Amino acid sequence: xxxxxxxxxxxxxxxxxxxxxxxxxxxxxxxxxxxxxxxxxxxxxxxxxxxxxxxxxxxxxxxxxxxxxxxxxxxxxxxxxxxxxxxxxxxxxxxxxxxxxxxxxxxxxxxxxxxxxxxxxxxxxxxxxxxxxxxxxxxxxxxxxxxxxxxxxxxxxxxxxxxx
Ligand SMILES: [Zn+2]
Numbered sequence: 001x002x003x004x005x006x007x008x009x010x011x012x013x014x015x016x017x018x019x020x021x022x023x024x025x026x027x028x029x030x031x032x033x034x035x036x037x038x039x040x041x042x043x044x045x046x047x048x049x050x051x052x053x054x055x056x057x058x059x060x061x062x063x064x065x066x067x068x069x070x071x072x073x074x075x076x077x078x079x080x081x082x083x084x085x086x087x088x089x090x091x092x093x094x095x096x097x098x099x100x101x102x103x104x105x106x107x108x109x110x111x112x113x114x115x116x117x118x119x120x121x122x123x124x125x126x127x128x129x130x131x132x133x134x135x136x137x138x139x140x141x142x143x144x145x146x147x148x149x150x151x152x153x154x155x156x157x158x159x160x161x162x163x164x
Contacts, residue, residue: 011073015097016114020059022093028085029058033066038082057085059112068116075116078102083112095119 020030035041041062045055060082068079083090087104090112094101100122102113117125 012075012099012116012118013069013073015099015118016075016079016094018097019093019099022096023059023090026089026093027057028090029053029055029060031058031060033063034060035062037062037064041082055084059083059085059090075114077116079114079116080111081114084108087112 017032020032024030029045031041035044041060045058045060049055061079062082065080068075068077070076081090081094087106087108087110091101091104094112094114098118098120100115100117100119102115104110104112115122
């Protein structure tokens with residue numbers, strides 16, 4: 001495998017694509033960068049349902065949400081997934097490829113939120129946080145990853161691990 005190919009395969013975007021493929025196999029309509037915004041995406045799906053298509057189970061993110069990926073295919077902020085079906089199935093699909101997903105209550109009005117880092121990164125960050133602070137993440141910190149990242153960066157600066 002070429003170096004370029006290997007780099008391309010190791011992006012958040014590829015992992016998200018893998019999760020979408022897995023969900024498609026489970027009967028989901030799965031569309032990435034689908035339509036310009038949430039409103040248009042929903043009305044496009046509704047039109048297709050009127051034409052006889054089955055979209056009882058679907059996962060999508062629109063082009064606005066797709067801007068969460070940078071030019072290298074890495075997530076720079078959370079990717080918000082609009083869905084119908086089973087949020088447990090959807091969360092599992094994203095977790096299975098190694099992405100970190102916000103806890104989901106199952107409420108259909110709530111997007112599934114894919115965090116902008118991977119489960120493995122998160123475990124590393126937690127270990128680092130524990131070592132630097134001598135304490136564990138609180139539930140509040142765990143549920144607010146951006147705050148946690150800031151805390152970790154501040155702790156690393158304070159301890160001289162990073163300079164700026
Ligand atoms: Zn629109």
